[in-house]
Amino acid sequence: MTALPDTAPHRRIAHLDMDAFYASVELLRYPQLKGLPVVIGGGRRREDDMLSRLREVHPEHEWSEHNLHEIPLAFFPRIAAYTGRGVITTATYAARQFGVGSAMGVMKAAKLCPDAILLPVDFDQYRHYSQRFKAIITEIAPLMENRGVDEVYIDFTDVPGGQREGGRVLARLIQKAIFDDTGLTCSVGVAPNKLLAKMASEFNKPNGISIVTENDLQSLVWPLPCRKVNGIGPKAEAKLATHDIHTIGELAQRDRVWLMQQFGKSYGAWLHDAAHGKDDRSVETESEPVSISRETTFEQDLHAVRNREALSAIFTRLCEQVAADLQRKGYVGKTIGIKLRYDNFQSVTRDQTLDHPINQSAAIRHAAGQCLKRVDLKRRLRLLGVRVGSLMKLEDWQAQNLRAEEAPTPPFTESLFGDDYT
DNA sequence: TCTGGGGTCCTAGGACCC
């Protein structure tokens, strides 16, 4: 029997979080906004056509994508001019000083910081930079898990240099490689698992690194509010507070069985583990989507009868968008559902599972139309959504179909399902 | 001047089956 080498690597998991990602990408295009309060969000309907306005006012200058950095500040839209229902996606650190933060309504932010510049979201641009920084990471450390556009987990354990200084050396290398290529900064936390790494990446923002080991649990993690745990949201926080549990340390002191009685077997046990820094989830490099959906909040609330035509057109468009998404990504799905939100913000969903998976807009619209018949349409609506779930790869479905020698599903045509949502 | 859009996962009840 051979002894384990005494150099057996410690599990080292990194969480990397881009600093104010959307806003930072915008600052690369518009460096003249550096240091100013800038807010990204609001979405749709942005009279953003700064270039055409500039060409009118300053025709002596050749305005193009190449001199965006010369656009005078006066030409940037101010948040105070905004009217609509959007929320904020990101704010620069200068804007955060005013108490503006993500998920806040734009209108509320306008009150807090009326001089802030409001830029619309530009997902294509963010996706582009997202792919770039992720490609840089995987060149250095191939085991990377996507957590959305601006976050990843990375398994440092077996990467050369990943153990040095607890991961600090590799974290610094990755930070530098990303900055050299994109000009963007990020914050990294390295810890024995994802849970702690996620918390650690927040310790030194922006452009920071923090290293956490098992021994740091009591000193660094236990004093934090429970809400800092990824998985404890506003509801759980409030319920914990009713039991006089405010910090992770206070949570850790509670009896496991008692937590399971109060919060349910599964969540209670998880709370107990989390408070003790336990988490054995691995870094997953691949994942298959479970559902694909599209939804939209209307500019004004709509009524099913009085705004029937508008609603019907929106409904059709959502179905077409979902179908296009499915086709582009190569999926079919057999659970078709709708979601709507009433003017009082209450949401309801209905869904229906078909015999066969589909990806055609007309078929989706037909099934979703059936779902729509099962909800109360007397209240005014503020949101409508269409979802396709129980997904499978189109190629798998086709292969399975051939094997079963089933008759091919009849082609769906618009004329077959011309009926609308009532 | 309230409160986006895209997801995942969990729970819980009922249907249905063996």
Next chain:
DNA sequence: TCTGGGGTCCTAGGACCC
């Protein structure tokens, strides 16, 4: 007069995350 025990699938809602 008293009524099993799994298992899986479907549906609705809700918590949470980025």
